[in-house]
Amino acid sequence: MPYDVTALRSRLEAIVGPDHVAAGTEANSPLAVDGVVPALSVRPGTQDEVSKVVAACSAAGAAMIPRGGGTAMGIGNRPSRADAVILLDRLDRVVEFDPANLCITVEAGVRLGALQEKIASDGEVLPIDPPDDEKVTMGGLVAANQSGPSRLLYGTARDFVLGMRVVLPDGERVHCGGRTIKNVSGYDMNKLFIKSFGTLGIVTEVTVKLLPAPVMRAGVVGLFPTLSQATAAVTRTLESFLLPEALDLLDPAAMDLLAPRLELGAPGGAHGVAVALAGSRSTVERQARDFETLFRAEGARVVPLPEARTVSAWSSIRNVFGLLPPAPSRVVCKISVPIDKGGAMLGAAGADGKALGLQTAVFAHAGSGVVWAAFVLGGRPSEETVTGLQRSLEALRQRAAAAGGSLVLCEAPPALKARMDAWGAPPPGLSVMKRIKSEYDPRALCSPGRYLGGM
Amino acid sequence: MARKELVEALRKIVGKTNVLDSLVDMQLYQYDAYLEERRPDAVVFVHSTEEVSGVVKVCNEHGAPFVPRGGGTNLSGGTIPARGGVVLEMIRMNKLLEVDKASLRARVQPGMFNLELGTALAPHGYQYMPDPASQKAATMGGNVAENSGGPHCFKYGVTTNHVMGMTVVLPDGEIAEIGGKAPDTPGYDLCGIFVGSEGTFGICTEVVVRIVRLSEGVKTMLAIYDSIERGSEAVSAIVAAGMVPATLEMMDQLVIQAVEQSIHCGLPLDCATVLIIEVDGLKDDLEEQCKAIADICTTHGAREVRVAKDDAERAMLWAGRRGAFGAVARLAPSYLVCDGTVPRTALPQVLRKVAEVGKKYDLKIPNVFHAGDGNLHPLILFDWRDKEQKIRVMKAGTEILELCVQLGGTISGEHGVGLEKMDAMKLCFSDADIRSQVALKRAVDPKDLANPGKMFPVTAEVACAV
Numbered sequence: 001m002p003y004d005v006t007a008l009r010s011r012l013e014a015i016v017g018p019d020h021v022a023a024g025t026e027a028n029s030p031l032a033v034d035g036v037v038p039a040l041s042v043r044p045g046t047q048d049e050v051s052k053v054v055a056a057c058s059a060a061g062a063a064m065i066p067r068g069g070g071t072a073m074g075i076g077n078r079p080s081r082a083d084a085v086i087l088l089d090r091l092d093r094v095v096e097f098d099p100a101n102l103c104i105t106v107e108a109g110v111r112l113g114a115l116q117e118k119i120a121s122d123g124e125v126l127p128i129d130p131p132d133d134e135k136v137t138m139g140g141l142v143a144a145n146q147s148g149p150s151r152l153l154y155g156t157a158r159d160f161v162l163g164m165r166v167v168l169p170d171g172e173r174v175h176c177g178g179r180t181i182k183n184v185s186g187y188d189m190n191k192l193f194i195k196s197f198g199t200l201g202i203v204t205e206v207t208v209k210l211l212p213a214p215v216m217r218a219g220v221v222g223l224f225p226t227l228s229q230a231t232a233a234v235t236r237t238l239e240s241f242l243l244p245e246a247l248d249l250l251d252p253a254a255m256d257l258l259a260p261r262l263e264l265g266a267p268g269g270a271h272g273v274a275v276a277l278a279g280s281r282s283t284v285e286r287q288a289r290d291f292e293t294l295f296r297a298e299g300a301r302v303v304p305l306p307e308a309r310t311v312s313a314w315s316s317i318r319n320v321f322g323l324l325p326p327a328p329s330r331v332v333c334k335i336s337v338p339i340d341k342g343g344a345m346l347g348a349a350g351a352d353g354k355a356l357g358l359q360t361a362v363f364a365h366a367g368s369g370v371v372w373a374a375f376v377l378g379g380r381p382s383e384e385t386v387t388g389l390q391r392s393l394e395a396l397r398q399r400a401a402a403a404g405g406s407l408v409l410c411e412a413p414p415a416l417k418a419r420m421d422a423w424g425a426p427p428p429g430l431s432v433m434k435r436i437k438s439e440y441d442p443r444a445l446c447s448p449g450r451y452l453g454g455m
Numbered sequence: 456m457a458r459k460e461l462v463e464a465l466r467k468i469v470g471k472t473n474v475l476d477s478l479v480d481m482q483l484y485q486y487d488a489y490l491e492e493r494r495p496d497a498v499v500f501v502h503s504t505e506e507v508s509g510v511v512k513v514c515n516e517h518g519a520p521f522v523p524r525g526g527g528t529n530l531s532g533g534t535i536p537a538r539g540g541v542v543l544e545m546i547r548m549n550k551l552l553e554v555d556k557a558s559l560r561a562r563v564q565p566g567m568f569n570l571e572l573g574t575a576l577a578p579h580g581y582q583y584m585p586d587p588a589s590q591k592a593a594t595m596g597g598n599v600a601e602n603s604g605g606p607h608c609f610k611y612g613v614t615t616n617h618v619m620g621m622t623v624v625l626p627d628g629e630i631a632e633i634g635g636k637a638p639d640t641p642g643y644d645l646c647g648i649f650v651g652s653e654g655t656f657g658i659c660t661e662v663v664v665r666i667v668r669l670s671e672g673v674k675t676m677l678a679i680y681d682s683i684e685r686g687s688e689a690v691s692a693i694v695a696a697g698m699v700p701a702t703l704e705m706m707d708q709l710v711i712q713a714v715e716q717s718i719h720c721g722l723p724l725d726c727a728t729v730l731i732i733e734v735d736g737l738k739d740d741l742e743e744q745c746k747a748i749a750d751i752c753t754t755h756g757a758r759e760v761r762v763a764k765d766d767a768e769r770a771m772l773w774a775g776r777r778g779a780f781g782a783v784a785r786l787a788p789s790y791l792v793c794d795g796t797v798p799r800t801a802l803p804q805v806l807r808k809v810a811e812v813g814k815k816y817d818l819k820i821p822n823v824f825h826a827g828d829g830n831l832h833p834l835i836l837f838d839w840r841d842k843e844q845k846i847r848v849m850k851a852g853t854e855i856l857e858l859c860v861q862l863g864g865t866i867s868g869e870h871g872v873g874l875e876k877m878d879a880m881k882l883c884f885s886d887a888d889i890r891s892q893v894a895l896k897r898a899v900d901p902k903d904l905a906n907p908g909k910m911f912p913v914t915a916e917v918a919c920a921v
């Protein structure tokens with residue numbers, strides 16, 4: 001639907017001030033979404049302004065794409081339209097921190113890292129640890145349900161959000177949930193917006209529950225000569241009473257990248273299993289001992305991560321793809337499978353990369369069934385390379401689907417996205433999802449085309 | 456006659472004997488654990504997903520509303536067929552289909568009782584965490600539909616945190632597997648919105664749940680107080696000290712006395728309140744934790760802290776807590792279970808105010824609650840034969856919910872909205888908020904056949920049926 005950019009621009013300027021509206025015409029603008037350049041970008045400063053901006057775009061029939069920290073903008077298909085990018089970074093206020101009730105309410109643009117800093121002063125923590133936490137905004141965290149290694153013990157954003165405020169596609173402001181840890185008043189609307197990737201409206205405020213920070217942290221890394229030994233250690237861990245916070249499995253390429261940072265010596269082609277331990281001194285020390293024994297029994301060389309280095313070591317592990325060349329020259333995908341299938345998927349993805357002659361790194365949140373694989377294509381990949389990688393990814397996707405799982409493209413150059421759906425075959429229930437989409441966003445103005453099934 | 460044709464069509468799906476339509480039978484299905492009643496037109500015993508789908512399609516053809524029913528223990532009128540129609544009796548779909556230890560999941564049918572699942576998992580060394588006090592008689596399908604909580608949810612989360620997938624029969628009869636053993640299914644979180652939808656989004660015919668290794672160690676303790684306020688302060692103090700016990704439950708004097716009469720679990724009759732605190736996890740620091748908690752309790756005025764010395768003593772304490780609602784039935788012919796939540800630190804204040812409400816309306820209100828979650832259950836005693844008293848009870852109940860909302864809480868922590876709290880929704884949601892929820896109902900159930908006439912204020916609900 002054609003709309004009048006100039007008219008919309010002046011309407012938006014009247015809402016947020018001329019300093020906060022810009023044309024987004026540069027081809028390489030970081031605001032481009034999978035190569036689609038928006039005509040405008042707008043930075044509302046309050047939740048009320050978000051509502052007015054959305055209402056104005058809606059009235060003009062302009063397609064809107066919300067953007068938080070930009071760390072998850074690669075997830076999804078190329079948008080069918082992108083008229084206005086709505087930047088939420090100015091919504092950076094802490095609305096209410098209630099340490100006694102282990103709960104905080106923040107605006108959507110507050111960075112996860114900043115939130116952690118704020119609550120750490122009261123000895124509290126939000127145990128969600130996606131990569132790039134200093135950039136990730138709370139709105140984006142929720143919209144993409146981003147997670148990291150410690151989802152093993154604590155779950156994901158889905159398990160921590162108590163309430164939120166959302167601006168619906170017509171500009172109406174609603175709130176979902178509340179601020180108590182139990183709440184079944186009406187539908188669990190939080191779940192509708194979590195993982196909706198900006199296709200049903202814009203999250204402007206989030207209330208999450210917090211946990212007391214652990215007294216102590218430590219870790220153990222095992223270097224295993226073979227993948228089957230490493231997966232055996234994972235299995236043994238899950239069968240034991242031990243309660244690690246995180247249990248990541250790393251392929252030899254990922255271990256090579258991490259070795260200097262984790263002070264592992266020469267990994268020598270080993271697979272790694274890393275555990276994070278948190279809690280009281282007695283339980284952490286006991287678990288560290290038990291893991292050393294358990295890993296050795298499966299044939300590993302063991303490197304303990306002492307308390308002082310644990311936090312930085314885990315930051316390196318979850319950010320391991322940061323050690324690879326950045327987008328757009330690489331492909332990152334997330335493979336989700338039942339927990340016991342993770343090891344095999346990790347092996348398969350690594351082998352595919354090798355066969356294609358691409359630099360590859362793969363790691364898995366092995367107790368959660370999530371495998372992350374990165375393939376470096378380089379500056380100008382040949383047609384043959386792109387086709388080869390596409391074939392491999394499709395085969396991996398089929399394998400994941402056969403196990404009841406999925407493969408989602410989280411970063412890929414437009415050339416690959418043009419040939420391959422980011423989400424794969426739509427899951428059952430697509431008809432309901434489409435009805436939901438058209439109920440909330442009947443004119444398909446919110447991040448159109450990005451979600452699965454063409455939504 | 457429409458009803459006769461409906462019954463005939465249902466019998467074609469499930470066989471003659473699996474459809475009930477006699478007056479006596481309909482009277483048996485006209486109530487649940489809440490206070491209102493309405494007769495269905497037919498009751499159908501279902502045995503498989505396909506049968507459920509067939510029944511739902513018949514309901515669609517006849518424009519008949521349908522209501523799934525599990526144990527009927529819900530306290531908000533969720534299973535009362537508000538507009539008549541067909542009740543689907545889920546109780547025969549009660550098998551444990553699979554225990555997949557390698558992927559830490561179990562697959563169960565919805566008619567299985569929560570406790571049965573726990574009992575079946577224990578020999579494998581696993582447990583399912585949500586444990587509503589009604590677990591003996593509440594089904595997994597009911598738990599899913601109400602997003603039930605329980606004592607152990609303070610540490611482990613409620614049903615929605617443990618349901619990873621489902622097979623559902625949608626309101627038009629379509630069968631869909633949503634979520635599953637693999638995490639993070641692409642697309643909207645249908646599984647997440649289905650949990651807590653109180654039967655209004657269709658029927659769950661299979662549940663994939665997360666199972667957790669049995670804890671290496673558990674310790675249960677009882678802290679005894681002469682002041683209910685001091686007891687509820689201790690709850691916040693324990694949490695503020697950075698402890699995460701598995702449970703933090705409270706019972707007041709009236710409840711304790713009723714429990715002692717019926718179960719004899721050794722609770723002191725002369726105290727104002729007891730806290731049941733459990734810690735679990737690795738055995739190494741449980742002693743340490745118990746000691747730290749006991750110290751906090753003592754500092755906050757506990758007259759005595761007892762640690763259960765063995766499993767038998769633990770089981771006794773829990774029998775007392777789980778039997779509390781039942782025991783209170785000894786105190787009066789009926790009672791209304793209130794179910795509000797407040798931020799934990801507001802507990803002392805809200806308890807004081809609940810007592811004032813009791814005085815104002817001249818009603819006895821014992822309290823039993825999930826203190827760690829800030830989820831209170833004042834039980835307003837009355838005699839259902841006394842019409843005037845019932846009016847006072849309803850007013851008192853509403854006032855208590857208003858208090859909870861004023862203190863930053865909400866109108867239901869775990870029992871759901873159902874028929875009971877349709878109007879109370881307005882206490883915590885704006886018209887726009889409610890419209891956005893009704894929009895979801897319209898998207899999932901455009902014909903408004905799945906458990907209609909529930910959840911929303913009557914005015915909003917009319918808009919539902921477009």
Ligand SMILES: Cc1cc2nc3c(=O)[nH]c(=O)nc-3n(C[C@H](O)[C@H](O)[C@H](O)COP(=O)(O)OP(=O)(O)OC[C@H]3O[C@@H](n4cnc5c(N)ncnc54)[C@H](O)[C@@H]3O)c2cc1C
Pocket residue numbers: 487488522523524525526527528529530532533534545565586587588589592593594595596597598599600601602603604605606653654655657658659660780781869870906
């Ligand atoms: C003594 C007592 C103690 C209780 N303690 C707790 C407690 O600690 N925590 C707590 O949360 N609740 C508690 N409850 C409330 C109640 O037990 C729970 O809500 C329970 O989950 C209901 O399960 P049910 O099988 O009895 O469901 P029902 O009462 O049969 O149904 C409840 C709702 O679920 C729907 N439903 C049932 N089966 C299905 C299905 N297969 N698919 C879709 N929808 C379905 C019904 O239509 C209805 O709307 C208690 C109740 C009592 C009487």
